Amino acid sequence: MRIVTWNINSLRLRLPLLARLCAELQPDIVCVQETKVPDDLFPADAVRKLGFAHIQHRGMKSYNGVAILSRVALVPLDDTPDWCARSDCRHIAASFDLGGQPVELHNFYVPAGGDIPDPEANPKFAHKLAFVDEAHAWFTGRDNRRTILVGDLNIAPLEQDVWNHRQLLNVVSHTPPETTRLLAWQACGFVDAMRHFVPASEKLYTWWSYRNRNWTEANPERWNRGRRLDHVWVTPDLMASLRDMTVLREARDWPTTSDHAPVVVDFTP
């Protein structure tokens, strides 16, 4: 069972790249964020042609939007909160069968939080912190079993999740109020599945800014200034099923691609 999470930054614009991803990786389930497509305009036919007969999507005009594209049957999970009472299409969940038992899959797109890391001065940052607190509280109140949580969480929690820890300590995505909250949410019942495969002492990124041009090895000044904003968490009862994890870094070099790379995780039943 291969699951991919990818902030695709416009599903309609990048349908050809989704096709390429599927041709190269043959994923069973793809969780996408920032689809930027309202539900009535969702390109369901094109997605079905890629082999995903089972689709759950929650979108709005212009912003946000999440979807789960699956080759295997999905049972939608509808009793999820309206985070921060905004109806802004940042979470969708469903369960599917893994080895004869259901697994619950949550796909999140956490608010980016704007530029100023001060909740008093920046309502977007306050929203981000409140969103993570709410999600933490909701999962804390549940019996988390056989659950996978993926998505663009827009926070790089560990020192080696950014290209320069000290330099980014006051940059939104890596500030202590964010990283502390994210790790507290994770600790309420999850294991970091990416760090299960790559030790915390090694650099690991999933996002490279569009604004950093010429980020090639030939340009060491700007090379590889990444952050790990995308995550895969699992409940401990699924750790024995974890088989492999890859950040498809090469996808960040595809023409007209997203600023996020897909994260691929393989499970065995």
Added chain:
DNA sequence: ATGGTGGTTCGACCA
């Protein structure tokens, strides 16, 4: 300290 790029939608907002 600033501005750098990209998507949605057509001026401004968001990332």
